Amino acid sequence: MIQATDLAKVYGEKTAVAGVTFTVEPGRVTGFLGPNGAGKSTTMRMIMGLDAPTRGTVTVNGEPYARHRAPLREIGALLEARAVHPGRSAFQHLHALAATHGIPSSRVGEVIDMTGLGAVARKKVKGFSLGMGQRLGIAAALLGDPQVVVLDEPVNGLDPEGVVWVRNLVTYLASEGRTVFLSSHLMSEMAQTADHLIVIGRGRIIADAPIRDILDGQGRARSRVRTDSPAELIALLAREGVSIAAQEDGHLEVTGLEPREIARAALGAGILVYELTPLQASLEEAYLQLTRDDVEYESHPAQAGGGAAPGVPATAGPATLREVIR
Amino acid sequence: MSTLTSSAPASSANHVPGPSFLRVLNAEAIKTRTLLSTTILLLCAVALMAGFAALQAWGTGEFTRAAATDPEAAAALAQQGGDIALTIPTAAVSFTQLIIGALAVLAMSSEFTTGMARATFSAVPQRLPVLAAKLLLVVVLAFVVTYSGAMLGGLAAQPIVQEYDLALDLASQDVQRSILLNGVYVAAVAAMGLGLGTLLRNSAGAIVTLVAGLFVLPIIFQLIPGEFFEEARKYLPTNAASAMVQWGVDPVAGSQLLEPWQGALILAGYVAALVVGAAASLKARDV
Structure with a gap:
């Protein structure tokens, strides 16, 4: 579960996130929808403790991210862009991350198989396509077998087969009782994947409702x-x-x-x-x-x-x- | 999909291992040894030190041979004082510190330039263990590279110094002390590099700043006339280090250096300031 309370981030003159309050519940896929620059990524970085909120709090499973003893076991994230040194192989990258939490190499092999990176795992990330980079990011997110999975624009750059794979994966993760928080600026993607939708625009929550309700246009005749x-x-x-x-x-x-x-x-x-x-x-x-x-x-x-x-x-x-x- | 997990996810169980310092150190060691460029540069640094020591031995030998016949060279030799062969093993230290300093900068700045920082600091949200682990790694690597390079250089120089009837006893206290102190100096440069890389998060900017601090500032201070700059020059990192490595050696007449212990303290001050600044910045700034 992710809980944000009056969460805000201000960069100088610019307000990226203007005091948002929302809860991402376990057992379903929650979509985080908004146009580019709406504050999705900033919110996700604050969840992961990478950016400090200007105001408000955000907790993961009841604790601020940095307070967890084994954070990768609580929440795994794929954040925007690549978070890998291009000179390392996928295996080496995951191996180094796993080492911080004493996660065994067997688990590294598991997530590599799961994300379909087996054939390129020993190659340098430098030569990866955008889609392979996304798969590696998802592999890193799943490394600690976390309760909460945060994916920022996971279908970006994926081929149609990859898009279907991500859809099945997040649905499966949610069916296991995990909390899945998925951002996108593509509503069509959300319609296919999400159970619940949080819509953000200019740093404010515009809608927070089951996807059915938003489709029905409830409350907004x-x-x-x-x-x-x-x-x-x-x-x-x-x-x-x-x-x-x-x-x-x-x-x-x-x-x-x-x-x-x-x-x-x-x-x-x-x-x-x-x-x-x-x-x-x-x-x-x-x-x-x-x-x-x-x-x-x-x-x-x-x-x-x-x-x-x-x-x-x-x-x-x-x-x-x-x-x-x- | 059945391979994902064998059981339902467990929430914050207490027995699961978290990012302890040793685990973070292990992760950083994996990162260091999995970058081919790092390994190549470290080996280059060792080879460079060995090669330069041999060259220095040749040059020193020719100089002493000339001093035997040329009174001018003899006067210059006399002015240098002390054991002229002492600096042969560490002849390449000013180049070694450049390579090691740049690598130390990259150890942290590349995290930010590649985006790796997001993964690294998601795994270790306390952040400071990462800095500490990297610090330990670059300092130890810097020392080991300098020490082994100097010892290799000393060995490579042996046949040459013997040719010129000079003595270079690698086991002697003076030579060992000189090599150790140079190793400490390069380790200090590595710590400063890591600090700058963490503060600036930009590889080129941090390397340029490091080079400016080590090489350009002393020249500028020397060019500006006036007693203030002559005095201030002694407190620059490179000059403080030069004073430190003179430990146990009779000072050259008219030396412009501080006492060795003063130099060591000043150098430690630079290291401490940069590392503490880096830690504060890493803790406070967004990744």
Whole structure:
């Protein structure tokens, strides 16, 4: 089990993680989903005791990571990028790590077989492909047969066969009662693997719910609205917790309001609404909806002609969603 | 998948071994001997010392032969005083310290440049045992390489010094003391290198800083006129070391060096400052 309480990391001016509280439960795969730069890796480094939190705490099986007598036996992690000296072989790398915990060589052989590295275990890591590097990272994470497994973007660079392998592996680990915490910026990956989802954007938790609930879009009603006076309707509806996206073909997508509330507000203001459709989100849509305003490196399309209400971004270029959040 | 584990995972059982110092030392020893480049450089350092000692023996021999006929050379020889053959085995120490110093820097900086640090310090979250294990390893390796290189050099020099009727008794107290003190000096350079590598986490930056401290600063201090720099120069690491290795040797007339014990203390001060700084930085900074 991993428990984070008001966990925050600030680098100078930049807030990477802004006080997150969450629990990763054993016996299921918990996905950690968010766009690049959302704070996933920073959070994982704090779990592993590599980065010191600016504020708050995070514990693994009830203790801060560094307090465990045999940390590799508690939690194993694959963190972003490679954590191997390129001049050593996979076997030598794992052997050195195992030595710190008195883990026998037989276990090194086991994780090498398990991750399918047998054929290259004696070769220098320098020549490894990204996928082989990921497999070596996963082998290192499993070395201590830990209760908790943290994998940062494990399917990065893996071939389709490898992706399926990771999926089966994490499902199996969770079925054994282990805590599995898996990060990704790919929602499609999460839909296939995770039981529970924690969505992070700009260092804040946006959603923490079973994947089913997020797919159902619970708590965030979403409607498609067509009206002749979009600017007026946006001005009318915009408030805390409501996001409105002006779509290319002229309709609006309103999130955070029940259709009845929209209709009532429009009626009260005398605005004609000729379509009001409740929307069912796919995970992809749900994710975009959740993180759109939390994307740090957003690509801004060129601004098209004017005509937008004050405070509302002009209608955007092709196939782009713009929205207002108050 | 059935190979993963034979039983359900157990949570924090007390009998499982953790990263004790000896285990960390073992892990670091594995890391050291599994890098081919390290082994090659260490052997090069030994070979370099042996070869340089032979060259030095030849040069010294020619010098003494010239002194027999040339009064100018004789005067220069007289000015050097002491036992001229004493420094033959350790002739290459200034090169050895460069190789060993760079290796010691890399022992820690490569952890950070390759990302290995994330794995290393996940396994040993207390961090300081890793620094201590690396320190022990580089210091012992530095000493062993210098000592064995100097002894090999002394042996290689034997036929040459005999050719020139010079005496170099490797078993004599003076020669042994000189070799041991040079070994201690190179070990100190290794400790300083490891400290710099830990502080800067950047291989090139730390090696350049080490070289600047050992070789460039003394030259700069010598070039700047004024009594202050003449006095301050004595306290630089290389000059303090030069004073230390003169232990038990009559000082050369007009020597610009401190007393040997003062030199040893100053050198120890540099080592302590860098190692303590490295430990504090390693403990405090994010990996």
